[in-house]
Amino acid sequence: MNAELELDDLRRSWQALERKLEAQHALNLELATETRVDKAKARLRPVLVGQAVQAAIGIACTVIFARFWLAHLDEPAALVSGLLMHAWSVALVVSAVTELLLVVRINYAQPVLVIQKYLGVLQYWRTRMAPLLGLAFWVLWLPLVEVLLKHFTGADIAGWFLWANVAVGVAGLAGTLWGFRHLRRRGHRFADAIDADNAGGGVRSAQALLADIRRFEAE
Template sequence: MDTTMELDDFKSAWQAIDRRLELDNRLKLHDLRERTLHKARGSLRPLFWGQVAQILFAIPFILLAALLWMSQPAHASTIFAGVLVHAYGVLTIIGAGVVLGQIGRIDHALPVLEIQKQLLRARTLYIRSGMVAGLPWWFLWVAILQVLAGLGDGDLLAKAPSLVWSGYGIGIAGLLATWWFHRWARRPERAEFGRKMDDSLTGGSLRKALAQLDELKRFEQE
Protein backbone atom coordinates (compact mmCIF):
# COMPACT_ATOMS: atom_id res chain seq x y z
CA MET A 1 0.00 0.00 0.00
CA ASP A 2 2.72 2.41 1.03
CA THR A 3 4.72 1.48 -2.06
CA THR A 4 1.74 2.19 -4.30
CA MET A 5 1.19 5.57 -2.67
CA GLU A 6 4.86 6.42 -3.06
CA LEU A 7 4.72 5.53 -6.75
CA ASP A 8 1.60 7.67 -7.19
CA ASP A 9 3.26 10.56 -5.36
CA PHE A 10 6.36 10.14 -7.51
CA LYS A 11 4.29 10.14 -10.70
CA SER A 12 2.37 13.23 -9.60
CA ALA A 13 5.57 15.04 -8.73
CA TRP A 14 7.15 14.05 -12.02
CA GLN A 15 4.09 15.21 -13.95
CA ALA A 16 4.13 18.51 -12.08
CA ILE A 17 7.80 19.00 -12.93
CA ASP A 18 7.08 18.11 -16.57
CA ARG A 19 4.24 20.66 -16.72
CA ARG A 20 6.46 23.30 -15.19
CA LEU A 21 9.22 22.58 -17.70
CA GLU A 22 6.72 22.71 -20.57
CA LEU A 23 5.33 26.01 -19.29
CA ASP A 24 8.82 27.38 -18.83
CA ASN A 25 9.75 26.38 -22.41
CA ARG A 26 6.59 28.02 -23.74
CA LEU A 27 7.34 31.22 -21.85
CA LYS A 28 10.91 31.23 -23.11
CA LEU A 29 9.74 30.62 -26.69
CA HIS A 30 7.15 33.38 -26.37
CA ASP A 31 9.78 35.76 -25.00
CA LEU A 32 12.19 34.83 -27.80
CA ARG A 33 9.46 35.33 -30.41
CA GLU A 34 8.56 38.77 -29.05
CA ARG A 35 12.20 39.88 -28.94
CA THR A 36 12.91 38.52 -32.42
CA LEU A 37 9.82 40.11 -33.96
CA HIS A 38 10.67 43.40 -32.28
CA LYS A 39 14.14 43.24 -33.82
CA ALA A 40 12.66 42.32 -37.20
CA ARG A 41 10.32 45.31 -37.09
CA GLY A 42 13.27 47.51 -36.20
CA SER A 43 15.27 46.07 -39.08
CA LEU A 44 12.58 47.21 -41.52
CA ARG A 45 12.80 50.88 -40.53
CA PRO A 46 15.66 51.67 -42.95
CA LEU A 47 13.61 50.07 -45.74
CA PHE A 48 10.62 52.24 -44.81
CA TRP A 49 12.65 55.45 -44.83
CA GLY A 50 14.40 54.39 -48.02
CA GLN A 51 11.06 54.21 -49.80
CA VAL A 52 10.08 57.60 -48.40
CA ALA A 53 13.36 58.96 -49.78
CA GLN A 54 12.54 57.39 -53.15
CA ILE A 55 9.22 59.23 -53.19
CA LEU A 56 10.94 62.52 -52.36
CA PHE A 57 13.52 61.81 -55.06
CA ALA A 58 10.78 61.30 -57.67
CA ILE A 59 8.77 64.44 -56.93
CA PRO A 60 11.18 66.87 -58.71
CA PHE A 61 10.77 64.92 -61.95
CA ILE A 62 7.00 65.41 -61.82
CA LEU A 63 7.50 69.09 -61.05
CA LEU A 64 9.96 69.41 -63.95
CA ALA A 65 7.42 67.86 -66.31
CA ALA A 66 4.71 70.14 -64.91
CA LEU A 67 6.85 73.18 -65.67
CA LEU A 68 7.24 71.91 -69.21
CA TRP A 69 3.48 71.48 -69.64
CA MET A 70 2.88 74.99 -68.33
CA SER A 71 5.31 76.34 -70.92
CA GLN A 72 3.16 74.69 -73.64
CA PRO A 73 5.94 73.05 -75.67
CA ALA A 74 5.49 73.05 -79.43
CA HIS A 75 8.06 70.42 -80.42
CA ALA A 76 6.95 66.78 -80.57
CA SER A 77 10.33 65.46 -79.41
CA THR A 78 10.20 67.71 -76.34
CA ILE A 79 6.66 66.55 -75.53
CA PHE A 80 7.79 62.94 -75.85
CA ALA A 81 10.68 63.59 -73.46
CA GLY A 82 8.32 65.32 -71.04
CA VAL A 83 6.04 62.29 -71.02
CA LEU A 84 9.03 60.04 -70.22
CA VAL A 85 10.16 62.25 -67.34
CA HIS A 86 6.62 62.59 -65.97
CA ALA A 87 5.98 58.84 -66.23
CA TYR A 88 9.28 58.09 -64.50
CA GLY A 89 8.36 60.28 -61.53
CA VAL A 90 4.88 58.78 -61.20
CA LEU A 91 5.99 55.16 -61.55
CA THR A 92 8.86 55.63 -59.12
CA ILE A 93 6.44 56.99 -56.52
CA ILE A 94 3.98 54.16 -57.18
CA GLY A 95 6.76 51.57 -56.80
CA ALA A 96 7.81 53.00 -53.44
CA GLY A 97 4.18 53.27 -52.34
CA VAL A 98 3.52 49.62 -53.14
CA VAL A 99 6.51 48.56 -51.03
CA LEU A 100 5.38 50.77 -48.15
CA GLY A 101 1.91 49.25 -48.42
CA GLN A 102 3.30 45.74 -48.21
CA ILE A 103 5.42 46.65 -45.19
CA GLY A 104 2.32 48.05 -43.50
CA ARG A 105 0.37 44.84 -44.19
CA ILE A 106 2.89 42.58 -42.45
CA ASP A 107 1.07 40.98 -39.53
CA HIS A 108 3.56 40.03 -36.83
CA ALA A 109 0.88 38.09 -34.94
CA LEU A 110 0.86 35.40 -37.65
CA PRO A 111 3.00 32.25 -37.56
CA VAL A 112 6.64 32.77 -38.49
CA LEU A 113 6.24 31.04 -41.87
CA GLU A 114 3.42 33.43 -42.85
CA ILE A 115 5.45 36.45 -41.77
CA GLN A 116 8.34 35.17 -43.89
CA LYS A 117 6.02 34.89 -46.90
CA GLN A 118 4.93 38.49 -46.41
CA LEU A 119 8.54 39.62 -46.14
CA LEU A 120 9.45 37.72 -49.31
CA ARG A 121 6.57 39.48 -51.06
CA ALA A 122 7.97 42.81 -49.84
CA ARG A 123 11.39 41.72 -51.10
CA THR A 124 10.01 41.01 -54.60
CA LEU A 125 8.21 44.35 -54.69
CA TYR A 126 11.34 46.13 -53.43
CA ILE A 127 13.47 44.67 -56.22
CA ARG A 128 10.87 45.63 -58.82
CA SER A 129 10.60 49.13 -57.38
CA GLY A 130 14.37 49.46 -57.56
CA MET A 131 14.34 48.38 -61.19
CA VAL A 132 11.68 50.99 -61.99
CA ALA A 133 13.73 53.67 -60.27
CA GLY A 134 17.11 52.62 -61.65
CA LEU A 135 16.90 51.06 -65.11
CA PRO A 136 15.32 54.06 -66.92
CA TRP A 137 18.46 56.08 -66.23
CA TRP A 138 20.05 54.36 -69.20
CA PHE A 139 18.13 56.88 -71.33
CA LEU A 140 16.31 59.17 -68.90
CA TRP A 141 19.22 61.62 -68.78
CA VAL A 142 18.63 62.39 -72.45
CA ALA A 143 14.94 63.07 -71.82
CA ILE A 144 15.84 65.40 -68.93
CA LEU A 145 18.20 67.37 -71.18
CA GLN A 146 15.42 67.66 -73.75
CA VAL A 147 12.96 68.89 -71.13
CA LEU A 148 15.43 71.48 -69.84
CA ALA A 149 15.98 72.68 -73.40
CA GLY A 150 12.22 72.74 -73.93
CA LEU A 151 11.75 75.04 -70.95
CA GLY A 152 13.67 77.61 -72.97
CA ASP A 153 11.54 76.86 -76.05
CA GLY A 154 14.43 74.91 -77.57
CA ASP A 155 14.42 71.61 -79.43
CA LEU A 156 17.46 69.58 -78.42
CA LEU A 157 16.76 67.01 -81.15
CA ALA A 158 17.02 69.75 -83.78
CA LYS A 159 20.07 71.38 -82.21
CA ALA A 160 22.06 68.26 -81.28
CA PRO A 161 20.50 65.25 -83.02
CA SER A 162 23.61 63.11 -82.62
CA LEU A 163 23.52 63.58 -78.84
CA VAL A 164 19.85 62.65 -78.59
CA TRP A 165 19.92 59.65 -80.94
CA SER A 166 23.19 58.28 -79.58
CA GLY A 167 21.91 58.74 -76.02
CA TYR A 168 18.74 56.79 -76.68
CA GLY A 169 20.71 54.20 -78.64
CA ILE A 170 23.09 53.68 -75.74
CA GLY A 171 20.09 53.47 -73.40
CA ILE A 172 18.41 50.75 -75.46
CA ALA A 173 21.70 48.82 -75.70
CA GLY A 174 22.19 49.15 -71.95
CA LEU A 175 18.71 47.84 -71.20
CA LEU A 176 19.20 44.88 -73.53
CA ALA A 177 22.59 44.13 -71.95
CA THR A 178 21.04 44.29 -68.49
CA TRP A 179 18.24 41.92 -69.56
CA TRP A 180 20.77 39.50 -71.08
CA PHE A 181 22.94 39.54 -67.94
CA HIS A 182 19.86 38.94 -65.79
CA ARG A 183 18.97 35.87 -67.85
CA TRP A 184 22.58 34.67 -67.94
CA ALA A 185 23.01 34.93 -64.17
CA ARG A 186 19.92 32.84 -63.51
CA ARG A 187 20.79 29.79 -65.53
CA PRO A 188 20.85 26.57 -63.49
CA GLU A 189 24.62 26.19 -63.74
CA ARG A 190 25.05 29.63 -62.16
CA ALA A 191 22.42 29.26 -59.43
CA GLU A 192 24.81 30.28 -56.65
CA PHE A 193 25.90 33.41 -58.53
CA GLY A 194 22.27 34.29 -59.22
CA ARG A 195 21.44 33.89 -55.53
CA LYS A 196 24.28 36.21 -54.56
CA MET A 197 23.14 38.75 -57.12
CA ASP A 198 19.59 38.61 -55.76
CA ASP A 199 20.97 39.14 -52.26
CA SER A 200 22.85 42.19 -53.48
CA LEU A 201 19.61 43.61 -54.90
CA THR A 202 17.70 42.93 -51.70
CA GLY A 203 17.81 45.67 -49.09
CA GLY A 204 20.06 44.97 -46.12
CA SER A 205 17.16 45.55 -43.74
CA LEU A 206 15.07 42.88 -45.48
CA ARG A 207 17.94 40.39 -45.42
CA LYS A 208 18.45 41.04 -41.72
CA ALA A 209 14.76 40.63 -40.89
CA LEU A 210 14.51 37.39 -42.88
CA ALA A 211 17.64 36.01 -41.19
CA GLN A 212 16.19 36.80 -37.75
CA LEU A 213 12.96 34.99 -38.61
CA ASP A 214 14.90 32.01 -39.99
CA GLU A 215 16.69 31.71 -36.65
CA LEU A 216 13.38 31.88 -34.77
CA LYS A 217 11.81 29.28 -37.07
CA ARG A 218 14.72 26.85 -36.46
CA PHE A 219 14.38 27.32 -32.71
CA GLU A 220 10.62 26.63 -32.82
CA GLN A 221 11.20 23.44 -34.83
CA GLU A 222 13.77 22.05 -32.40
Protein backbone atom coordinates in the same frame (compact mmCIF):
# COMPACT_ATOMS: atom_id res chain seq x y z
CA MET B 1 1.80 -2.66 -3.60
CA ASN B 2 4.51 -0.27 -2.47
CA ALA B 3 6.31 -0.77 -5.77
CA GLU B 4 3.15 0.17 -7.68
CA LEU B 5 2.73 3.30 -5.54
CA GLU B 6 6.32 4.27 -6.10
CA LEU B 7 5.88 3.75 -9.85
CA ASP B 8 2.75 5.95 -9.84
CA ASP B 9 4.59 8.65 -7.89
CA LEU B 10 7.47 8.49 -10.33
CA ARG B 11 5.10 8.73 -13.29
CA ARG B 12 3.34 11.74 -11.75
CA SER B 13 6.69 13.37 -11.04
CA TRP B 14 7.77 12.90 -14.65
CA GLN B 15 4.50 14.30 -15.92
CA ALA B 16 4.80 17.33 -13.63
CA LEU B 17 8.37 17.85 -14.80
CA GLU B 18 7.29 17.61 -18.46
CA ARG B 19 4.57 20.20 -17.86
CA LYS B 20 7.08 22.53 -16.24
CA LEU B 21 9.51 22.08 -19.10
CA GLU B 22 6.77 22.71 -21.65
CA ALA B 23 5.67 25.82 -19.78
CA GLN B 24 9.27 27.02 -19.59
CA HIS B 25 9.79 26.38 -23.29
CA ALA B 26 6.57 28.23 -24.12
CA LEU B 27 7.70 31.17 -21.99
CA ASN B 28 11.13 31.20 -23.59
CA LEU B 29 9.56 31.05 -27.04
CA GLU B 30 7.21 33.92 -26.20
CA LEU B 31 10.06 36.07 -24.91
CA ALA B 32 12.30 35.19 -27.85
CA THR B 33 9.49 35.89 -30.31
CA GLU B 34 8.60 39.22 -28.75
CA THR B 35 12.22 40.36 -28.65
CA ARG B 36 13.05 39.31 -32.19
CA VAL B 37 9.80 40.65 -33.65
CA ASP B 38 10.47 44.03 -32.02
CA LYS B 39 13.97 44.01 -33.49
CA ALA B 40 12.63 43.02 -36.90
CA LYS B 41 10.16 45.89 -36.75
CA ALA B 42 12.98 48.29 -35.87
CA ARG B 43 15.11 47.02 -38.78
CA LEU B 44 12.37 48.05 -41.23
CA ARG B 45 12.12 51.66 -40.01
CA PRO B 46 14.90 52.84 -42.37
CA VAL B 47 12.88 51.36 -45.24
CA LEU B 48 9.92 53.51 -44.22
CA VAL B 49 12.07 56.64 -44.02
CA GLY B 50 13.84 55.92 -47.30
CA GLN B 51 10.64 55.25 -49.22
CA ALA B 52 8.94 58.32 -47.75
CA VAL B 53 11.85 60.41 -49.06
CA GLN B 54 11.63 58.65 -52.44
CA ALA B 55 7.90 59.37 -52.63
CA ALA B 56 8.51 63.05 -51.86
CA ILE B 57 11.21 63.27 -54.54
CA GLY B 58 8.97 61.47 -57.02
CA ILE B 59 6.09 63.87 -56.39
CA ALA B 60 8.39 66.88 -56.83
CA CYS B 61 9.78 65.44 -60.09
CA THR B 62 6.26 64.68 -61.32
CA VAL B 63 5.28 68.33 -60.90
CA ILE B 64 8.49 69.62 -62.49
CA PHE B 65 8.31 67.38 -65.57
CA ALA B 66 4.57 67.95 -65.97
CA ARG B 67 5.15 71.70 -66.10
CA PHE B 68 7.95 71.14 -68.61
CA TRP B 69 6.01 69.13 -71.17
CA LEU B 70 2.93 71.33 -70.80
CA ALA B 71 5.14 74.28 -71.73
CA HIS B 72 6.44 72.51 -74.87
CA LEU B 73 3.33 71.00 -76.44
CA ASP B 74 4.39 72.21 -79.90
CA GLU B 75 7.95 70.80 -79.72
CA PRO B 76 7.97 67.01 -80.28
CA ALA B 77 11.42 66.20 -78.84
CA ALA B 78 10.87 68.22 -75.68
CA LEU B 79 7.27 67.03 -75.33
CA VAL B 80 8.12 63.33 -75.60
CA SER B 81 11.13 63.71 -73.29
CA GLY B 82 9.05 65.51 -70.70
CA LEU B 83 6.31 62.89 -70.88
CA LEU B 84 8.81 60.04 -70.46
CA MET B 85 10.40 61.65 -67.42
CA HIS B 86 6.95 62.45 -66.04
CA ALA B 87 5.99 58.76 -66.38
CA TRP B 88 9.23 57.72 -64.67
CA SER B 89 8.52 60.11 -61.80
CA VAL B 90 5.06 58.63 -61.33
CA ALA B 91 6.60 55.13 -61.30
CA LEU B 92 9.04 56.35 -58.64
CA VAL B 93 6.09 57.38 -56.45
CA VAL B 94 4.18 54.16 -57.12
CA SER B 95 7.19 52.04 -56.16
CA ALA B 96 7.73 53.99 -52.94
CA VAL B 97 4.06 53.85 -51.94
CA THR B 98 3.97 50.10 -52.67
CA GLU B 99 6.89 49.46 -50.33
CA LEU B 100 5.43 51.73 -47.67
CA LEU B 101 2.13 49.85 -47.77
CA LEU B 102 3.88 46.48 -47.62
CA VAL B 103 5.79 47.52 -44.50
CA VAL B 104 2.91 49.34 -42.79
CA ARG B 105 0.46 46.49 -43.38
CA ILE B 106 2.63 43.94 -41.58
CA ASN B 107 0.74 42.91 -38.45
CA TYR B 108 3.39 41.84 -35.97
CA ALA B 109 0.76 40.11 -33.84
CA GLN B 110 0.26 37.56 -36.62
CA PRO B 111 2.12 34.24 -36.75
CA VAL B 112 5.77 34.51 -37.73
CA LEU B 113 5.12 32.57 -40.96
CA VAL B 114 2.62 35.21 -42.09
CA ILE B 115 5.07 38.03 -41.32
CA GLN B 116 7.72 36.17 -43.31
CA LYS B 117 5.37 35.99 -46.29
CA TYR B 118 4.88 39.77 -46.21
CA LEU B 119 8.64 40.26 -46.03
CA GLY B 120 9.02 37.87 -48.96
CA VAL B 121 6.71 40.03 -51.07
CA LEU B 122 8.64 43.14 -49.98
CA GLN B 123 11.93 41.51 -50.90
CA TYR B 124 10.55 40.43 -54.28
CA TRP B 125 9.48 43.99 -55.05
CA ARG B 126 12.85 45.42 -53.99
CA THR B 127 14.87 42.89 -55.99
CA ARG B 128 12.73 42.46 -59.10
CA MET B 129 10.55 45.56 -59.62
CA ALA B 130 12.21 48.57 -57.98
CA PRO B 131 15.57 48.06 -59.79
CA LEU B 132 13.76 48.65 -63.11
CA LEU B 133 13.58 52.34 -62.15
CA GLY B 134 17.35 52.53 -62.35
CA LEU B 135 17.78 50.24 -65.34
CA ALA B 136 15.36 52.42 -67.29
CA PHE B 137 18.11 55.04 -67.50
CA TRP B 138 19.78 52.97 -70.17
CA VAL B 139 17.26 54.91 -72.29
CA LEU B 140 15.92 57.68 -70.06
CA TRP B 141 19.22 59.53 -69.70
CA LEU B 142 18.58 60.98 -73.15
CA PRO B 143 15.13 62.43 -72.33
CA LEU B 144 16.62 63.80 -69.12
CA VAL B 145 19.45 65.49 -71.02
CA GLU B 146 16.91 66.85 -73.53
CA VAL B 147 14.83 68.33 -70.71
CA LEU B 148 17.86 69.94 -69.05
CA LEU B 149 19.30 71.19 -72.36
CA LYS B 150 15.97 72.66 -73.41
CA HIS B 151 15.38 74.28 -70.04
CA PHE B 152 18.78 75.90 -69.71
CA THR B 153 19.73 76.64 -73.33
CA GLY B 154 16.55 76.31 -75.38
CA ALA B 155 18.31 73.88 -77.74
CA ASP B 156 17.41 70.27 -78.62
CA ILE B 157 19.53 67.14 -78.87
CA ALA B 158 20.47 66.40 -82.45
CA GLY B 159 18.03 63.91 -83.98
CA TRP B 160 20.66 61.46 -85.23
CA PHE B 161 22.36 61.42 -81.84
CA LEU B 162 19.06 60.90 -80.05
CA TRP B 163 17.88 57.93 -82.10
CA ALA B 164 21.30 56.29 -82.28
CA ASN B 165 21.63 56.35 -78.50
CA VAL B 166 18.04 55.22 -77.98
CA ALA B 167 18.88 52.12 -80.02
CA VAL B 168 22.02 51.53 -77.96
CA GLY B 169 20.08 52.08 -74.75
CA VAL B 170 17.32 49.62 -75.69
CA ALA B 171 19.94 47.00 -76.58
CA GLY B 172 21.80 47.64 -73.34
CA LEU B 173 18.64 47.39 -71.27
CA ALA B 174 17.58 44.14 -72.95
CA GLY B 175 21.08 42.69 -72.53
CA THR B 176 21.23 43.66 -68.85
CA LEU B 177 17.84 42.11 -68.10
CA TRP B 178 18.76 38.93 -69.97
CA GLY B 179 22.11 38.73 -68.20
CA PHE B 180 20.62 39.09 -64.71
CA ARG B 181 17.93 36.54 -65.50
CA HIS B 182 20.53 34.09 -66.78
CA LEU B 183 22.70 34.56 -63.68
CA ARG B 184 19.75 34.08 -61.35
CA ARG B 185 18.76 30.86 -63.07
CA ARG B 186 22.27 29.55 -62.59
CA GLY B 187 22.30 30.66 -58.95
CA HIS B 188 25.43 32.71 -59.53
CA ARG B 189 26.99 34.51 -56.55
CA PHE B 190 27.04 37.78 -58.46
CA ALA B 191 23.25 37.68 -58.91
CA ASP B 192 22.78 36.77 -55.26
CA ALA B 193 24.98 39.67 -54.21
CA ILE B 194 23.01 42.13 -56.36
CA ASP B 195 19.69 40.84 -55.00
CA ALA B 196 20.99 41.06 -51.43
CA ASP B 197 22.10 44.64 -52.02
CA ASN B 198 18.77 45.59 -53.59
CA ALA B 199 16.80 43.94 -50.78
CA GLY B 200 18.65 46.09 -48.25
CA GLY B 201 20.24 45.32 -44.93
CA GLY B 202 17.06 46.10 -42.99
CA VAL B 203 14.93 43.57 -44.85
CA ARG B 204 17.64 40.88 -44.71
CA SER B 205 18.15 41.45 -40.98
CA ALA B 206 14.41 41.27 -40.28
CA GLN B 207 14.15 38.02 -42.22
CA ALA B 208 17.08 36.54 -40.29
CA LEU B 209 15.48 37.41 -36.95
CA LEU B 210 12.20 35.79 -37.96
CA ALA B 211 14.08 32.72 -39.21
CA ASP B 212 15.62 32.44 -35.74
CA ILE B 213 12.14 32.31 -34.25
CA ARG B 214 11.10 29.58 -36.67
CA ARG B 215 14.14 27.52 -35.72
CA PHE B 216 13.41 28.05 -32.03
CA GLU B 217 9.81 26.92 -32.56
CA ALA B 218 11.00 23.74 -34.27
CA GLU B 219 13.26 22.76 -31.39
